[in-house]
Each structure stands twice: as structure tokens, then as C-alpha cells.
Amino acid sequence: MRTTAKFTAAAAATVVLSLGLSACGTSSDPGASDKAGSGASADTSKPLLVAASPVPHADILNFVKDNLAAKAGLKLEVKEFTDYVLPNTATQSGEVDANFFQHKPYLDDFNKKNGTDIVPVVNVHLEPLGLYSKKIDDLKGIKSGQSIAIPNDTTNEGRALKLLADNGVITLKDSAGIDANLSDIEDAKGIEFKELEAATLPRALNDVDAAVINGNYALEAGLKPAQNSLALEKSEGNPYANFLAVKRGNEKDARVEKLATLLNSPEVKKYIEDTYDGSVVPVFGTVQ
Missing domain, CATH: 3.40.190.10 (Periplasmic binding protein-like II)
Structure with missing residues (x-):
């Protein structure tokens, strides 16, 4: 059974206010990193909570959760968001451990405009515009x-x-x-x-x-x-691959590393190809 929480734009105003206050926290702020842990020191006994757009990101994550995570020793939870702002602010504040919804040009622009410190971990797929x-x-x-x-x-x-x-x-x-x-x-x-x-x-x-x-x-x-x-859009040479992302410093969280490996697995490649029939294309590897 899937444990997927949906977060809609209807609650955006309240959450943006609360998250906006914590998004400026630094490593010197007592509460800035307590919720999410920090890299290798994160509590790996807790489930990894990942923010994602419903389709195809949450679908892909739920495939991993239902079919691959247990064997890899990963506890995974998925929280759905329906906009392109809250997944990043929630990752920055520690409300979630990671997110999966965006491409590099968007993240670079978001970090610059919002003073956030979110980094890509691994490419997963391309959704042609x-x-x-x-x-x-x-x-x-x-x-x-x-x-x-x-x-x-x-x-x-x-x-x-x-x-x-x-x-x-x-x-x-x-x-x-x-x-x-x-x-x-x-x-x-x-x-x-x-x-x-x-x-x-x-x-x-x-x-x-x-x-x-x-x-x-x-x-x-x-x-x-x-x-x-x-x-x-053509997929060849396209800079808009969607990736798993975390707040800087959490890249070495053992749970994040396990999820990154699973998202680039042959099983996920086959799932994407079989499910989306060319509407979503697997694009694995390091983010350039």
C-alpha cells in the first residue's frame, strides 16, 4: 500500500509563510538542519521523505517504493506537490529530505532568486515540452x-x-x-x-x-x-533532464545514495519506457 501525501496549492499561502522564514537558515542556526539531518550523519533509520510532482515523478518514486526499496534496505515516503515552488522551499527548510520535480536551468534560477542552497544528485528522465x-x-x-x-x-x-x-x-x-x-x-x-x-x-x-x-x-x-x-522537444542534447535533488550537504546521506542508485536502475528504465511510451524518456547519469 502506498503512503503518498498530496499537498495542493490551496495550502500554499500558509506554508510559504512558515517555510520562507526557515529557508534563510544556515548551518549555524540551531533549527536549520535538525529536521533533515546532515549528509552521512542523517538518521538512516527514518524513512526518506521525497517531495515530487504527481506525474510522472511520484509515479516513478512509488514504483521504486513498491518494487525495489525494501530489497535495497530503503524506507521511502513520497509527498506530492502540485506546484514548482513548495518542493524546493520544503527541501531547504527540512520539511522533506529531497525532491524530484525539476531540471537544472529551473533550479539554478530558483536558487539565485530565493537564496536557497539545493543541489542535484542524479538525472532520471526528460519530459519533452x-x-x-x-x-x-x-x-x-x-x-x-x-x-x-x-x-x-x-x-x-x-x-x-x-x-x-x-x-x-x-x-x-x-x-x-x-x-x-x-x-x-x-x-x-x-x-x-x-x-x-x-x-x-x-x-x-x-x-x-x-x-x-x-x-x-x-x-x-x-x-x-x-x-x-x-x-x-527533442531529447538529444536537451539540458532539461529532471533529477533527484537535496539541500547542499545531504548528498552523502546513505538513504539518498540508495535512492539515486535505484532511480538509475534497469528496472526504472524499463518502467519509464513501458509506462509512458516516449512521453517520458529515461536520461540517467550525473547532472552536468
Whole structure:
């Protein structure tokens, strides 16, 4: 039986307030590291509590928990979050021991903006970002005057604009990088852009002509990226692999090391390939 706690955005205001006060703690603060332990000194008799997005991250973790963890001597618990902020603040404060939901460009931007100290441990998979529509059947149907919704966070907005540029929907300036924004569009070809929180994009499909949606939110909404998208990111050379992450200093926690090994196992590779049919791609190894 799975022990999975769901944490929704409805409780965000209360938790952000409490976590925000503890996120600035340092190793010299008495309560800053007591909850999570520190690296090799962590209490390995306790379950490892990992924050994760529901799909596919929590699904993958629950596969590990149900099929691999006991044999490896790992007690694992999964706590589901439905946004991209609370998993990091909870990891920073010690509310959870680790998280699994994000890619490197997002984490780098988050740490810089929030003064957090979270580091990647091991890559697990890639969720190709896709362009979806309920009104248009192919890219040729996107015309001047139509609207496209995109994620409003820094890294995923740049990622979305690159996907559109790579597929000829817009033209970006030569100087545009992975953190491109609307001001970096050289030619919008008459398209109107709506910047929305990533989690709301599937629901926005009824109100716009198309939307660029993160893979996990697409899957949660019943979309099949490999089949339903008008355009999909390529996996080769993609910097957006999702990884297991911890607060700096906890990388050597024996429980974290066991989970990292299991997440890069042949069993997890097969689970991802069999379950998601190309909509989620295994990408194992060290985070660059």
C-alpha cells in the first residue's frame, strides 16, 4: 500500500509563510538542519521523505517504493506537490529530505532568486515540452491573430519560446538564450502570447488557440505528448533532464545514495519506457 501525501496549492499561502522564514537558515542556526539531518550523519533509520510532482515523478518514486526499496534496505515516503515552488522551499527548510520535480536551468534560477542552497544528485528522465491545441490540427494552422499560452516562469518560458522558434512558429533574436522572454522575439508573426502559471496551462487550452505545456502537466491532463502534441522537444542534447535533488550537504546521506542508485536502475528504465511510451524518456547519469 502506498503512503503518498498530496499537498495542493490551496495550502500554499500558509506554508510559504512558515517555510520562507526557515529557508534563510544556515548551518549555524540551531533549527536549520535538525529536521533533515546532515549528509552521512542523517538518521538512516527514518524513512526518506521525497517531495515530487504527481506525474510522472511520484509515479516513478512509488514504483521504486513498491518494487525495489525494501530489497535495497530503503524506507521511502513520497509527498506530492502540485506546484514548482513548495518542493524546493520544503527541501531547504527540512520539511522533506529531497525532491524530484525539476531540471537544472529551473533550479539554478530558483536558487539565485530565493537564496536557497539545493543541489542535484542524479538525472532520471526528460519530459519533452510540447505544443498542444484543441482547435488546430497541425503547425500550419497557426496564423496571425491567434493566441498561444506559455509558462510564465523564467526557464520554462525560454524553453517554450525556443520550441516555437525551432518549429518556425516565431523568430527569436540571435542573442536569445535559454532564458529568453517575449522581448527576445524578433518576429511574432502576429501571434498573441499569454503568460500563465505552468500548472494552469492544460485548463487554458479551451481559451487559447494553442499552449506550450510541461510534460508532467500534460500527462496529468490526459494528454499524450508523443501522440497529441503539434510539436515536441527533442531529447538529444536537451539540458532539461529532471533529477533527484537535496539541500547542499545531504548528498552523502546513505538513504539518498540508495535512492539515486535505484532511480538509475534497469528496472526504472524499463518502467519509464513501458509506462509512458516516449512521453517520458529515461536520461540517467550525473547532472552536468
